[in-house]
Amino acid sequence: MSNKPSLPRGMRDFGPEKMAKRNFIFNTIKSVFSKYGFMQIETPAMENLSVLTGKYGDEGDQLLYKVLNSGDFLSKSSIDDFNSGSNKLTQKISNKGLKYDLTVPFARFVVMNRNDVTLPFKRFQIQPVWRADNPQKGRYREFYQCDADVVGTESLLCETEIVLMINEVFDRLGITEFTIKMNSRKVLKGIVEAIGAGENETDFLVAIDKLDKIGLDKVKEELSSRGLDANMISMAEDFLSIKGTNNEVIEALSNLLSSSEIGMEGISELNKIQEFLEPFDLRNAHIEIDPTLARGLSYYTGAIFEVKINNVKMGSVSGGGRYDDLTGVFGMPDISGVGFSFGVDRIYDVMDELGLFPEEVTTTTNVLIAHFDEESRQYGLSTLGKIRNEGISCEIYPDIAKIKKQFNYADKKGIPNVIVIGSDEINSGFLKLKDLTTGEETKGEIESLIQKMLD
RNA sequence: GUGAUUGUAGUUCAGUUGGUUAGAACGCCUGAUUGUGGUUCAGGAGGUCGUGGGUUCGAGUCCCAUCUUUCACCCCA
Incomplete structure (x- = not known):
């Protein structure tokens, strides 16, 4: 009904x-x-x-x-x-x-x-x-x-x-x-x-x-x-x-x-x-x-x-x-x-x-944190906190899902950056930041990635 | 309040003088690709045709009502 x-x-x-x-x-x-x-x-x-x-x-x-x-x-x-x-x-x-x-x-x-x-x-x-x-x-x-x-x-x-x-x-x-x-x-x-x-x-x-x-x-x-x-x-x-x-x-x-x-x-x-x-x-x-x-x-x-x-x-x-x-x-x-x-x-x-609205008015989240499993999602939470503390708008994908789906979400929502966290990243402490507009990937510790986004 | 106009898939629209099972594009979902989005390819899901009556053997198609859309008048931001 x-x-x-x-x-x-x-x-x-x-x-x-x-x-x-x-x-x-x-x-x-x-x-x-x-x-x-x-x-x-x-x-x-x-x-x-x-x-x-x-x-x-x-x-x-x-x-x-x-x-x-x-x-x-x-x-x-x-x-x-x-x-x-x-x-x-x-x-x-x-x-x-x-x-x-x-x-x-x-x-x-x-x-x-x-x-x-x-x-x-x-x-x-x-x-x-x-x-x-x-x-x-x-x-x-x-x-x-x-x-x-x-x-x-x-x-x-x-x-x-x-x-x-x-x-x-x-x-x-x-x-x-x-x-x-x-x-x-x-x-x-x-x-x-x-x-x-x-x-x-x-x-x-x-x-x-x-x-x-x-x-x-x-x-x-x-x-x-x-x-x-x-x-x-x-x-x-x-x-x-x-x-x-x-x-x-x-x-x-x-x-x-x-x-x-x-x-x-x-x-x-x-x-x-x-x-x-x-x-x-x-x-x-x-x-x-x-x-x-x-x-x-x-x-x-x-x-x-x-x-x-x-x-x-x-x-x-x-x-x-x-x-x-x-x-x-x-x-x-x-x-x-x-x-x-x-x-x-x-x-x-x-x-x-x-057509007088500037492009910037619709900008949404700046960074999406993508992950592969329970463990990397948990690790991502601390990353999330660190990024937000710098005043950068950031979200983490809430479900455990295929990485492809998470990227798709970022793309649809117009989120320009994705940080991927998996077991490699957790072990080394080096995260990968991908800029979706250029396709360019940067590898580094979270502090240096934050610095890069602030620049 | 007056006079027109519109309604079909999530969206934009086709749909012949009324005739069998209502289509396209885009979008969406799944896979090709088990750690990477936008491109490509393959497959899939989605519609009680705005709603309610009526005419007819038969209605998306015709008629009436109602709601909705857009527009003009009135007025106004």
Whole structure:
């Protein structure tokens, strides 16, 4: 009675090779975060639904994984609850869910630990999050986010540091062709004001965010189908057709937004961030101010970022922005924060596609000890200890097996060295070390073989 | 949530208008080689054709449902 096992939709295993590559990314991100003074925290997989709902918009709420209450969860609900629809019923039978991102749980953490955290608080977090989305390329139902946030300061230096960290991480991963897109919610607000589309703000943002993907004409079509009139659309076109260097873009925006206070504020912030970046040598950073960048998450209020890898069909691999009052809903108002997140799973897919993983990341054991019988295996144990004491990763074949099988194991696992121990070796104390990549054999006492491997 | 698409050996895939016992390559195991892996040669094991129903004398092949894969929309990392 053995059924073939399977995995829920959108969930994945990571074998040894994949984990080695993923750890390469995780370690890189971790070391950069630490270098910039961020401290790691973790929060649980599940949060109360009261913490999660209402923070990601209606769409986001639908993508939340909800967990059924324990025990006889139906006993506390009535047929009336059932009849009033799944929304009402859900509230009765489920009060917790899997986290949807790392930022909201972090806000909850800050509020709950407000007496212990010193502001400004810089933290990073690397954990899986879950979304009941439809899987496709670069989109999974369980995926890892690597978040770094600073809360408790409005300084634009934080935005600057984010750009620096993004730059450094991609640089160290060997990804050179990427673009950091930057905009400000304030600029977007200014644009909405300027064209008088205040009532359709969300419609407007959703439509212009697609400019890259579907082109100007389609965006205009969409704007009109979303209820904007011809006059608004022609004004919107002025904004959508802004092109050029960052300074040119800022200048064009200034001209169009001169009457909007909030718009001008956004522009001066973007300018300041640029100014802060000047002292740094950003060779690979392609920072692009893009007035059409909108981003979905509703809690952003200031600068927003998104990173795309050029020439690869893949959504954004990193994104973030400033939120002025995320902790406000948890009863701790006026704490400004800014943060961003790396999508490790997408970065992995891109690096895999572009062949950017260095060979070394998959290296395993360095030495295998092969033996012929009980006696030589026993002798091999002391050899094993000596080699490990030198910090060299080493394993001994656990079974008494044909020497051929043991070599085969080393070959399959990619172990580059094999030490063979048999009665000759035990008697003479001279062991044989074979380098499987070259086929070369060295004979010597264990100390000299260790020395050779260390060289 | 909407609309397509996919599923056959461990893996990648063949499989004719529905017809006898479902194939290949690679991988795996054993031996040639009793103290040496990768090459070569010989042999071998592996499939309830995603699952459950239906049509038919007969289904891997046709129909329905369901799960899964990939993709687009929506949204997003």
